[in-house]
Amino acid sequence: MSDPGWVKITLGDTLATWVFGGAWTIDHAARLAGELSLPEAARARAAVFDLTALAQMDTSGAWLIARLGRALTAAGWQVETREGDPDLAALLRRVAETRDVLPAQPRPRSLGDKIAELGAGVEQVIRDSRDLVAFLGALTLALTRLLLTPWKLRWNAIFAHLEQTGLNALPIIGLINILVGVVLAFQGADQLARFGAQTFTINMLGISILREMAVLLTAIVVAGRSGSAFTAQIGTMQVNEEVDALRTIGLDPMDVLVVPRVLALVIALPLLTFFADMMGLLGGGLMCVVLLDITFGQYMSLLNQAITVDHFWVGMSKAPVFAVLIALVGCFEGLRVSGSAESVGRLTTRSVVEAIFLVIIVDALFSILFSYLGI
């Protein structure tokens, strides 16, 4: 590289001279910016910029010189330029002629602005909830229409989603529920032993797994696995304008994208929950065999006495409702993606959080309902 940029400043009584030399490039810009300041003390009001010694200059260097020229002119100076290399002079003129360069400073946010933002946020939440309910309505209409004409359903898509959301989720759901069964049995036996009520471990295990744990854990894993996938898939299609393309060829995205996913999940989640029930009871049973000093056969018969089939159906009945919630939120957020790849990421996160939140809220409502019904 050629010699680094330098500036020689001579302040006379009537005339101030800036001699610029060397390479005025972005590599030296940080240092050079510090060397160029307005000469507050100078009495002269005429300046000469001498560019004849400049070896190299890029837009950064030109901007520094042009900025100084502007500041001097604004302070009432006469600035004259002694040009050297015609190319460099042309670049300096081009940069100096560019107007509106100073970026507009954003206004600092006042308390009023923050209150307004809070209000806008609340309004947004209300509008989002209304949109989600409207989407549920549209989905119900589409589902009714398609279930009355089942040959119009996209069975290929439904089976593909069944495989992805159901079959492929078996290992992780199985593992998680075995472990939860083990943990429940272990903790339960430990606590109940203090009252000498160790035999009730099996009652607690069966009821908590069948009624709550299996279906809730399965729904949460599926929300993280499949709800997010729905949002990301549909969102990416939205970014590529594939969803718009579907509309232009006369296909309703609701029929093509949403209904198959919802139906697939409504079929898959109860099946997964059943699998989770079995795995949870298996894991708990293995732990009981170790802790309570019984055989697996004894565990089975104790379990049979401890629980009724109602407990099983309470858990299973929640699964299709959770499935609709997860698929609904996943597809809804996916269709709300607009423009950029960044919004796919943001809405995918939202979809998982919302789906898990709704699943837990609805689970609480189910508990209240079942206690009223005395089941």
Next chain:
Amino acid sequence: MAGTPEIAISLRGIVNRFGAQVVHDGLDLDIRKGEVIGIVGGSGSGKSVLMRTVIGLNRQAAGTVTVLGQRMDLLNDAERSRIEARWGVLFQNGALFSSLTVAENVQAPMREHTDLPKELMDELAALKIRLAGLPAEAGAKYPSQLSGGMKKRAGIARALALDPEILFLDEPTAGLDPIGAAEFDDLIINLQRSLGLTVVMITHDLDSLVAICDRIGVLIDRRIRVGTLAEHLKDEHPWIREYFHGKRARAAGIET
């Protein structure tokens, strides 16, 4: 600096293949400093692959790439990074970072390669945005709020962030209306003259080729034929004849 000074980019014996398909086979190309070279060729003839090979996004199967006198394959990471700071690339759709504003996009290379103070970076970003022909307010906008033409201008502003010596443009005028495309041509030639850039431009736009390119490289039969427009007009190769003598060429004012 090593190498011959008047050549900015030199390719020797470049071979690129994807599976059984050979895209380039022994391609040689010299790009001179300060020229505007247009690269044309049919779809699938490897225009973008050629550009990606030069900027190191695609590793050639054989051959050497020399940029600004440096053999790219012999450089270590630090030396590569120094060379990379001396070129700017405009991708086909701008490839702006969607989570950053336009001004932050322009500042991204500056943050990586320089230690300028924040305030000076703001001013330089605003300057580049104006030089690229965007209004000053565009700096605070996000890419998704811009039209296609504005995205390309913002992409140019980012490509110019470090005052590169070489500018790579991948179909800069594709998708622009004719007026916007003509303005873009003016912008490129204007920047090229005032900043002394070497411009490598992939294009299908015959108007751009005529208006701003000093030389044209035609990718054909896995090699490249470089020449001025007048030389290509005399070429007897059927594809080149068709390209420069076709209906669209006549519409662009290329006289036969």
